[in-house]
């Protein structure tokens with residue numbers, strides 16, 4: 001889990017006051033846009049196809065109206081905007097001055113690398129400590145045998161932990177959780193597991209997910225399978241595609257009845273997937 005940052009004077013900011021009656025809805029939609037940018041590490045780019053998601057409390061007309069208001073007061077920019085400090089969004093919108101308040105992808109990646117390095121250093125240090133302890137502990141066997149204390153016994157070699165490797169038990173846990181995911185995942189048209197997809201690349205992708213993401217997948221896959229196996233359910237996507245598209249995020253709750261199994265065009269004008277969810 002990560003966090004987005006909000007100015008603690010935001011409620012009295014000119015931009016918010018300028019939103020007038022639209023402020024409550026607009027601020028919630030902006031908050032969801034920030035969460036999405038943070039989660040997907042987009043550096044403040046809100047893809048057009050995400051509109052349905054961040055504005056799912058409203059109908060299509062209302063969503064666009066609220067986004068229009070956010071653009072008007074300067075929280076968001078549209079393509080072709082003239083703000084000198086923000087990039088031009090290719091499609092969708094750009095959150096104004098995003099990197100001034102929220103972590104950029106580069107920063108998050110640097111933090112992850114730092115944690116990985118720290119983890120490795122921690123592992124090595126632990127290996128050294130263990131070895132040192134083994135050396136300093138008295139060797140009782142020679143004493144018991146009545147041998148001279150001055151003659152030291154064999155000194156154990158320090159055994160550093162392997163570099164660049166996570167603990168085997170953690171790996172085993174990850175692979176076990178993948179097995180659970182794979183078994184829960186709906187079969188495809190040909191009746192093969194993983195939605196007829198290949199197992200190995202899906203497992204490799206699984207290993208690259210965070211623990212939180214894997215937990216979310218195990219929740220989502222149950223809802224997704226129920227949906228696929230419902231009478232009008234869609235054909236299951238390949239498991240790898242499902243993971244790559246982070247579709248677990250759409251299945252944290254069971255499917256709503258009105259979207260069940262119906263293909264529709266999303267309000268943002270982007271074709272929805274057969275399971276009725278929007279993606280980008």
Ligand SMILES: [Zn+2]
Pocket residue numbers: 077083084085086095096097
């Ligand atoms: Zn800007």
